Amino acid sequence: MELILNPWPWYVSGPLIAIVMFLLLYFGQTFGMSSNLRTFCTMGGAHKFSDYFKFDWRTQKWNLMVVLGAVIGGFIAVFFLSNPININLNPTTVSQLENLGFSNAGNSILPPELFDWNQVLSIKGLAILIIGGFLVGFGTRYAGGCTSGHAITGLSSLQWISLVAVIGFFIGGLVMIHFIFPLIF
Template sequence: MIDFIKQPWSWYFSGMMISLTMLLLLFFGKSFGFSSNLRTMCSMAGAGKKIKFFDFNWKNQIWNLMFLAGSVLGGFIATNYLSEPAPLQLSATTVADLGQLGISFDGNLNPSALFSLEAMKDFKTLAILLSGGLLVGFGSRYAGGCTSGHAISGLSNLQVPSLVAVIGFFIGGLIMTFLLMPFIF
């Protein structure tokens, strides 16, 4: 059984599992999205006493926190116990594009040139990560949800605002990739 679990699975298996999850959430009247967990955690910590946005019954969102915890735990188990350590394989074109930006590809999912304790000593890298995090947080709040919430849950419910948000995510990603990243790096 472990050998079956450790082997690479086809891409469509994830799609089927996402579809099954969405059907179950629709059946139980829930909507999916990870960014709502941040609001729930702030509410649990008492932020609702000072800021109206966080003043809601967070106990109705325990299921989503359990989904988040299960995702993190599942990723940890899969990475540390169910996979053979092997370098990530990227296309030669992607590796060349990263090299042009000054980012060396080291086979890790996250390049050490940007995501390591050593990289945090560089002011530019720290500023890029901090401003990126702020923009993602602002964007998910401004859009009323994150990419997973809008693209998976919102589109499966045929919500027009989610379609607009997903189009905006793609346009923003293209602008970042082709216009801003070459300028920043």
């Protein structure tokens, strides 16, 4: 007997996210992964080098549970709830990816052309990781938060700047995938 697992439908996961957001807002907290990274950096001593990291990280200990939950949830999702079937991609997308050098487009969530250790540890792979990491870090700081913080917390609390940031994230993603990604691969 084969167990077939499907993603949770929107009418289950959406209300669960809404309940979590309501509870966070009720207790005066916000959600965002970049604030967790700021807390980790402060714990690691970054406050000695930048005023941005000078805050009492102990007040954010609760937020570190988000990181722990993301790691545990990711582990459970990958090893217990994943359905290892091919991804149903549009044939045009498969063709475009094959033109970029992806030989198994749609056969894996993590294509080996990007996520294989040989690719990651190559000069090109390391350059992409370093430059991409810098750009994500810069963009997160410049935007005053990350995609999850703005798109979930900011929009749910009706913050205008979060709407602007989310629109910017989507435009940046479209520019990246349609113009820059083909140049890299």
